[in-house]
Amino acid sequence: MxxxxxxxxxxxxxxxxxxxxxxxxxxxxxxxxxxxxxxxxxxxxxxxxxxxxxxxxxxxxxxxxxxxxxxxLAHKAWSQASLAPVAHEWLDRLSRETGEAVHLAQLDGAQVLYVDKVNTALRVDMFSATGRVGPSYCTGLGKAMLAFLPDAELDQALGQQSYHRFTDATLTSPEALRAELAHIREAGVAYDREEHEPGIICIATPILSRGGRILGGLSITSTTARRSLDDLSQLAPLLLDTRAKIESDIHAWRFPEDGPRLRTVPT
Missing domain, CATH: 1.10.10.10 (Winged helix-like DNA-binding domain superfamily/Winged helix DNA-binding domain)
Structure with missing residues (x-):
């Protein structure tokens, strides 16, 4: 309300x-x-x-x-504020190269807003869909974006999580999540280890402006029936390369930012 x-x-x-x-x-x-x-x-x-x-x-x-x-108005906002028009061709290419579903998301307050999705030919039922809002504390995309928020924004976002246990792997406390986010900042990628949906796993990375501000997140999603987390980790170079291409296109699309750099992502 x-x-x-x-x-x-x-x-x-x-x-x-x-x-x-x-x-x-x-x-x-x-x-x-x-x-x-x-x-x-x-x-x-x-x-x-x-x-x-x-x-x-x-x-x-x-x-x-x-x-x-x-x-x-929604259509204009989608074309002007969403990453989807800029990033879609790179999502499509990444999905073809990996044979997996690829998601693009942005933070909606403290939650994840899915702004684009490219499915592999092998359709898999999962929560994510374009325009849908999901939790950030138990999804790869959400954790990837949370990890690179400025400290004050992160504190606020962590206070808005429900920490509901969806599966046995769900992180259910701010302390556990903070520890996970520290590892994500070091590695530059996050994983969903069946934390939101049984059988659904992903590897994700944040998309940052040149000023280091969070613009969104990119993920490759699969199932435990098709891949393991180790398999997904082998796709990290493709994921990070695609992220870099999207960030480059975003910079050409938007005016350069002023001000200090906030976060950097390992490459």
């Missing part, structure tokens, strides 16, 4: 989030029952969002869905 200090804008964004999370048309009564706002406040927020094109209202069915204006 949006905090009180965010005022009306925060409440409106909270309503948008909840309509989006519904995954389809949602009724006023459902938003009222599951939400924190009084009937009059919710009605006013929905009316404003609808009139601005951020939501669409089907009067006959009495349902709300995401609006065309929001979709247009």
């Amino acid at each position: 949006a905090e009180a200090r965010d005022g009306t804008v925060g409440k409106a964004l909270d309503v948008l989030d909840r309509v989006a999370a519904a995954g389809g048309p949602v009724r006023f009564s459902d938003l009222l029952e599951d939400g924190p706002y009084p009937k009059a406040t919710l009605y006013r927020l929905l009316q404003t969002l609808t009139s601005q094109g951020m939501l669409s209202h089907d009067a006959e069915l009495g349902t709300y869905t995401l609006g065309v204006r929001l979709v247009r």
Whole structure:
């Protein structure tokens, strides 16, 4: 829920989030029952969002869905702020070279937002999908990005993790995670050792700006039925080479950064 200090804008964004999370048309009564706002406040927020094109209202069915204006803004944000348009050709090449699924992600607060995915021809069911948000403390991509955050941002992010045990391999405390992140900073790569999903393993690395700021993460994902963690470690040179190509393209795409370097990744 949006905090009180965010005022009306925060409440409106909270309503948008909840309509989006519904995954389809949602009724006023459902938003009222599951939400924190009084009937009059919710009605006013929905009316404003609808009139601005951020939501669409089907009067006959009495349902709300995401609006065309929001979709247009999302498309612009995707092309301007997401790494996906810059990195996709490199993801596609890495997937072909390894025969495995390749993921691209960015941090969404303290969580992992999957912004692109290229599947190998051998389809494998897994949690990750473009546009989906997942935990960072128990995924290779999440740990790779957390490891290279500035100290203050890392402290905040670690305080926002749930540390829920998904599998026997899940790290369930900030102390255990910090120790893991220290190793990741030294190695430049992170592993998912079936920590989020049984049978799913990956090797991941952060994508940094030339100023050393986290821009995203890149991973190669497989299953224990196809590869071992040792097998994945042999793909580290390909992973790191692809990361370097993406970082180079990003620098050409964006203005160079000013300010001190924050973190460096071993190569």
